[in-house]
Amino acid sequence: MKLRVLYFARLRERLGCAEETLDCAGSTVADLVAQLQARGGVWAEELATGRAYRVAVNQDIVALDAALTENAAVAIFPPVTGG
Amino acid sequence: MKLRVLYFARLRERLGCAEETLDCAGSTVADLVAQLQARGGVWAEELATGRAYRVAVNQDIVALDAALTENAAVAIFPPVTGG
Amino acid sequence: MKILVQSEAFELGAEVDALRRGRTDIGAIASFVGLARDMNDGSDVAAMTLEHYPGMTEKALAALVEEAQSRWTLLDVTLIHRVGRLLPGDPIVLVAVAGSHRGEAFAACEFIMDYLKTRAPFWKKEVTPEGERWVEARASDDVAATRWGKT
Amino acid sequence: MKILVQSEAFELGAEVDALRRGRTDIGAIASFVGLARDMNDGSDVAAMTLEHYPGMTEKALAALVEEAQSRWTLLDVTLIHRVGRLLPGDPIVLVAVAGSHRGEAFAACEFIMDYLKTRAPFWKKEVTPEGERWVEARASDDVAATRWGKT
Numbered sequence: 001m002k003l004r005v006l007y008f009a010r011l012r013e014r015l016g017c018a019e020e021t022l023d024c025a026g027s028t029v030a031d032l033v034a035q036l037q038a039r040g041g042v043w044a045e046e047l048a049t050g051r052a053y054r055v056a057v058n059q060d061i062v063a064l065d066a067a068l069t070e071n072a073a074v075a076i077f078p079p080v081t082g083g
Numbered sequence: 084m085k086l087r088v089l090y091f092a093r094l095r096e097r098l099g100c101a102e103e104t105l106d107c108a109g110s111t112v113a114d115l116v117a118q119l120q121a122r123g124g125v126w127a128e129e130l131a132t133g134r135a136y137r138v139a140v141n142q143d144i145v146a147l148d149a150a151l152t153e154n155a156a157v158a159i160f161p162p163v164t165g166g
Numbered sequence: 167m168k169i170l171v172q173s174e175a176f177e178l179g180a181e182v183d184a185l186r187r188g189r190t191d192i193g194a195i196a197s198f199v200g201l202a203r204d205m206n207d208g209s210d211v212a213a214m215t216l217e218h219y220p221g222m223t224e225k226a227l228a229a230l231v232e233e234a235q236s237r238w239t240l241l242d243v244t245l246i247h248r249v250g251r252l253l254p255g256d257p258i259v260l261v262a263v264a265g266s267h268r269g270e271a272f273a274a275c276e277f278i279m280d281y282l283k284t285r286a287p288f289w290k291k292e293v294t295p296e297g298e299r300w301v302e303a304r305a306s307d308d309v310a311a312t313r314w315g316k317t
Numbered sequence: 318m319k320i321l322v323q324s325e326a327f328e329l330g331a332e333v334d335a336l337r338r339g340r341t342d343i344g345a346i347a348s349f350v351g352l353a354r355d356m357n358d359g360s361d362v363a364a365m366t367l368e369h370y371p372g373m374t375e376k377a378l379a380a381l382v383e384e385a386q387s388r389w390t391l392l393d394v395t396l397i398h399r400v401g402r403l404l405p406g407d408p409i410v411l412v413a414v415a416g417s418h419r420g421e422a423f424a425a426c427e428f429i430m431d432y433l434k435t436r437a438p439f440w441k442k443e444v445t446p447e448g449e450r451w452v453e454a455r456a457s458d459d460v461a462a463t464r465w466g467k468t
Binding site: 178182196199203266269276310 | 328329330331333334337340341342343344345346347348349350351352353354355356405406417419420422423426427430457461
């Protein structure tokens with residue numbers, strides 16, 4: 001399915017990407033993350049299991065087993081540090 | 084010993100006295116309170132054992148067994164309700 | 167540290183600006199304003215008068231703030247309490263605590279209010295349709311003060 | 318309820334006055350201002366940039382305030398968070414909570430800050446003598462948020 005994927009803060013800088021549109025073969029957030037890790041390099045490094053990042057689908061933070069929907073906006077970002 | 088005794092708020096109104104100077108025969112706050120209770124009427128009523136009032140000697144809240152000193156300022160007042 | 171007992175109104179914004187002016191080491195300012203309400207214990211309140219014990223009041227407030235400073239690392243504290251006649255909606259008390267981090271500022275601000283409620287010599291008298299009445303001390307204020315432990 | 322994400326500065330006094338204007342039922346206003354410090358994790362901080370996720374930020378802040386309103390009886394809440402470039406001493410975030418009584422106002426104000434620190438999509442980047450760096454999330458903020466229990 002088609003997804004809009006956004007990256008923020010340190011991840012945006014490290015991955016060299018603020019936003020992309022891609023086709024995801026799987027149906028969950030974990031599937032998307034696996035697909036991104038498979039790109040290798042900084043993608044494999046930054047999204048490795050155990051690294052601290054958060055995922056929001058359509059602006060709600062979700063767990064890795066959350067389902068994706070066609071045209072969802074998926075945001076991947078470091079733990080937040082506002083306030 | 085000679086004491087300056089001040090009354091505040093509801094106690095001031097009920098006792099009809101804001102401030103007086105008196106000679107206290109005893110040496111503790113309890114002695115002073117007993118002397119005031121002995122006046123009878125509202126004094127006995129308002130300062131009866133079990134009634135909620137506080138005593139400050141020279142502007143520090145103290146317990147009934149606190150010692151008095153010559154010319155001390157003793158304040159007797161209801162529980163506070165500011166803020 | 168600034169502690170005032172006054173009949174005049176105060177301005178929260180001005181007081182907090184004064185706390186932080188010229189400083190860049192403050193990370194958190196927790197503040198509290200207590201206001202006179204139009205209703206208390208089921209009665210309409212048209213006005214209130216705040217009586218205090220001049221001299222002891224200032225001493226008791228300074229002791230509260232010093233106690234807070236001994237418990238937490240604070241950068242500055244402002245405490246202002248009004249006396250005299252107040253109308254519903256009027257601010258009564260202001261506490262502002264500046265610290266490096268928010269946890270200490272919040273704790274110290276609430277601690278000062280809880281202790282003030284049981285230790286500072288102020289008394290409220292309300293004007294209600296049933297006449298004037300002295301406000302009774304609340305058991306809930308004693309409970310709030312005890313949770314901070316012994317001094 | 319007023320929730321804003323903006324680059325402009327805010328005025329605590331004006332915001333709290335707006336909360337209480339024309340009302341006589343408010344007994345307590347607890348407020349908090351978080352400020353940019355000149356020092357963090359042992360380094361001088363010359364400036365910082367606050368990045369956020371437009372759209373999600375407003376939604377996350379509204380959810381925080383609604384969660385606070387479901388936990389406590391509140392009369393009104395204002396929450397303002399700045400984004401963009403800030404200098405040491407600049408206010409970053411403001412939370413003001415109006416309630417009938419102080420306990421609820423204090424608790425809700427601190428709750429909103431604790432949850433904001435772990436749930437609202439803001440990220441700080443600091444300029445230090447060693448170069449620019451992203452601020453790391455603090456374990457102490459996770460601890461502060463967990464003490465409020467599950468949502």
